[in-house]
Amino acid sequence: MTITYEYEGALYVNLTNKCNCNCEFCLRHGKAEGSIYTEDSLWLEREPTRDEALASFLGRDVCSYREIVFCGYGEPTYRLDDLLWLVDELKARFADKLPPVRINTNGHANLINGRSVCPELEGRIDTLSISLNSTNAADYVALCHPVQGEAAYQAMLDFARESAKYVPNVVMTIVDKDKTAEEIDLCRRIAADLGVTLRVRSFIDS
Numbered sequence: 001m002t003i004t005y006e007y008e009g010a011l012y013v014n015l016t017n018k019c020n021c022n023c024e025f026c027l028r029h030g031k032a033e034g035s036i037y038t039e040d041s042l043w044l045e046r047e048p049t050r051d052e053a054l055a056s057f058l059g060r061d062v063c064s065y066r067e068i069v070f071c072g073y074g075e076p077t078y079r080l081d082d083l084l085w086l087v088d089e090l091k092a093r094f095a096d097k098l099p100p101v102r103i104n105t106n107g108h109a110n111l112i113n114g115r116s117v118c119p120e121l122e123g124r125i126d127t128l129s130i131s132l133n134s135t136n137a138a139d140y141v142a143l144c145h146p147v148q149g150e151a152a153y154q155a156m157l158d159f160a161r162e163s164a165k166y167v168p169n170v171v172m173t174i175v176d177k178d179k180t181a182e183e184i185d186l187c188r189r190i191a192a193d194l195g196v197t198l199r200v201r202s203f204i205d206s
């Protein structure tokens with residue numbers, strides 16, 4: 001079972017395969033040649049305990065990585081309490097030597113956890129990478145199929161805006177495939193209005 005894995009100099013963490021979305025472009029749907037995401041081992045036969053995840057970290061030279069990224073084959077904020085516990089444990093051991101910590105997320109942490117979790121990120125998470133994906137709720141649902149329907153789009157925007165008060169670097173991302181220049185411009189304006197930046201990612205063909 002792969003809990004932590006290296007990718008391009010960063011240490012990635014895979015705590016859960018759960019997700020409330022079923023994105024059309026999700027790398028879980030297919031195989032991308034040469035990508036870490038082809039690893040069958042990213043499918044967990046069970047979720048690791050927080051202690052197993054900590055042991056996986058401590059078996060590595062944690063401070064040698066450029067970044068720690070909670071990502072995985074699923075939405076990591078399903079395990080937010082454990083994720084934050086792990087960050088606290090690592091900070092207690094490595095303090096300022098700990099690499100910056102990022103969460104790659106669909107932005108539904110507040111929906112998933114039933115509370116505003118944003119204040120809990122302060123001092124623990126350095127970067128949030130939130131998938132924006134669409135310029136409006138209808139397109140978002142058509143692309144990402146969240147179980148909460150169109151409400152998930154506004155919840156994601158609200159999460160981004162609120163998180164920016166607590167997390168130094170909040171980035172929204174879109175995948176360039178099937179996006180017009182006008183849509184990309186609109187995404188930039190949406191991100192700017194929320195007080196965050198936009199990153200346009202290339203599509204990894206699957």
Ligand code: SF4
Pocket residue numbers: 019020021022023025026027028073074075106144
């Ligand atoms: S939110 Fe992420 S893990 Fe969930 S379906 Fe979409 S791409 Fe896959």
